[in-house]
Amino acid sequence: MRRLHFRLVELFGGIVSGVLTAAFTLGIVVTGVLVGGIVMVSRGRHRPERELESQRTQAGIALVRADDALQSADRELGFALAQFGEHDTVAFRAAIDAAEEDRREIFRLHGMLVDDPAPGLRQRERADRIVMLSERIAASLGEHETAFRRRRSAESGARERLTRLRERTAAVRARHADEERARLHETPDTYSAKALGAAADAPRLAAERLDAADAALARVDDALAQAVPPPVTDALDDADVAILAAERLLDDRAAAVARLDDVATALEALAADARVQRTEALAAVDNAPDPDTAAAITRAVADVDTALSTTVDARDPLPALTRLRGALDALDVALAAARTQAQRLSHAREALDAAMVTARIQLADAEAAGRGRGAAAARARLEQARRELELAERESSTDPVAALDAARRAITHARDADVLARY
Secondary structure, eight states, rough: OOOHHHHHHHHHHHHHHHHHHHHHHHHHHHHHHHHHHHHHHHHHHHHHHHHHHHHHHHHHHHHHHHHHHHHHHHHHHHHHHHOOSSSHHHHHHHHHHHHHHHHHHHHHHHHHHHHHHSHHHHHHHHHHHHHHHHHHHHHHHHHHHHHHHHHHHOOOOHHHHHHHHHHHHHHHHHHHHHHHHIIIIIIIOOHHHHHHHHGGHHHHHHHHHHHHHHHHHHHHHHHTTTSSOOOOOEEEEEEEHHHHHHHHHHHHHHHHHHHHHHHHHHHHHHHHHHHHHHHHHHHHHTTSSSHHHOOOOOHHHHHHHHHHOOOOTTOOOOHHHHHHHHHHHHHHHHTTTTOOOOHHHHHHHHHHHHHHHHHHHHHHHHHHHHHHTTHHHHHHHHHHHHHHHHHHHHTTTTTTHHHHHHHHHHHHHHHHHHHHHHO
């Protein structure tokens, strides 16, 4: 009996131990399943955000590639026009025009992709279309660029091309000499280097590029004088690029001076309008609807007076124009409730010219800062600035209030693009 009792006890203990072991094992399995489920759910929640960020990154890279491809194609078209003429470059120009349409669509889609924070199928479709359009631009323009490079690689016609490049170099040198004489003797130091920005150093850089072109053409001369001339296409291309760079530098300088001339003219006109506005504003103080409005108008008039009394640096008039335009914008806001629609239209017309001039200056500075190195964000802001400036130009004759608002937005976008490109 005792032996039977011990066996029953051992059997019972084994059963209990097995049950406890099974329960413990089951608990571990259940815990693992729960933890794994939580991790998977967490990953599942974050996956759309990560996918959207990846899509935005890919779209930004595609945007930059498309923009770079168009810039490269524009340069190549310039070379092709100089070498082969308008007739042979018709198809290439048409391809660039089509690519410009695709580029505008890329910037529009990129703006929607950035502005909409919610991930989803629509965002993925936008990103995919940006990539597709970028690839289409690269393929189309690359085909034409390759074709013209192959044509240029042919050494036949090298002497004729050498003659044309020498003529272009001589013409650009003559232009450079004329502009330098005018700058040094007729209107010396009209605008400061700070006002001219990147264009201040353009004459010196243009002279360097022309020297480089002459050196390249001299190498071609030496090569063609040999009994068996070596390939000269690369040297001719070097000269072509240098001449084109010199032309663009001189164009940039002339454009910068013209913009600053516009600034000086706009400042004079805006100052005259400011004196009229401050008189009207002082009269409106007595009829203000409440003391706060009257105080705001008074403060705005004081700011306008300060802007008008500040000495203008004729060699750099843009800061004075910016100060006065800002003071008048604040006065316009303070007087908004007291002005009639006719008055708002009248003052918008007066302020529009100064805003447009400022927008063009800011846009040119941003383009110079981002040339060849701007990232997607900088280029997107630059494109927005261009669109707003185009809108302001379209609306200027029919709706000066809307045009003024668009010009102000263009200034803001251009400043943002400048900052993003530089930093």
